[in-house]
Amino acid sequence: MLRILLLSLLTVSLFQCKDTSIPLPFGAEMRIMPVDTTGKGSIDTNGYYIPEKGNYRVLYIEIDKNGNGSSDEFIWQGHATFQDPKTPSVRTMMKVHEQVDENNDGKIDLIRWLLPNDLIAMTQKDSDHDGYFETTSHYNVRKKIVRREIDATKKGTPSIFIFSDRAEIDSDGDFIPDKVVFGGSDLELEEKATNLRETKPLLSKDSLLVHPELLNREERPILGSGSLK
DSSP: OHHHHHHHHHHHHHTEESOTTSOOOTTOOOEEEEEOSSSSSSOOEEEEEEEETTEEEEEEEEEOSSOSSSOOEEEEEEEEEEOOTTOTTSEEEEEEEEEEOTTSSSSOOEEEEEEGGGEEEEEEEOTTSSSOOOEEEEEOTTSOEEEEEEOTTOSSSOOEEEOSSEEEEOSSSSSSOOEEEEOSSHHHHHHHHHTTOSOEEOOGGGOTTTOGGGSOGGGSOSTTTTTTO
């Protein structure tokens, strides 16, 4: 609990900028702020920032969550800020990109792409830890996954598209789903689609991927849905 509190305080102090309208000069010096958030005598967090007169901006943070001496979470900051009611005198920097080593093997296996208001646009995941990010998840404005795409053949394009009650399959590689399976859970849908079990023909006009307007608004992903308008 103490570690979480200290890390939160570090995040508030580092992620603040008094005025982002001040341009950063070309070649500005980047500095590192090492912090021991656990109080155990070892550095577990490094914040990379650029100082300015009356202004500073954090660009990047590395966190060693399990204390093994190797960073396992990497956070990139954007230029934009938002006003946190808890700190009215400063504006808080927005995260734009995160990379996480979930199984602590020294390799990144989860990537998050973020939007303003701490929304998640999408994530990419290396589920089998082979170095290839085969699964892409798209989120709605409530931070819920509404579509998962799986590159089952690992050829660079997804072939399985999982929605809430169905999975659409591109079986011939033309980027248009032509088969569909139905199920009651995400795991069931993935298993059926992967093994082509209980598939039915799917016409392009009935595809949720091709025609996202067929989805309820809350089931549409942020990207491409117009949800941020």
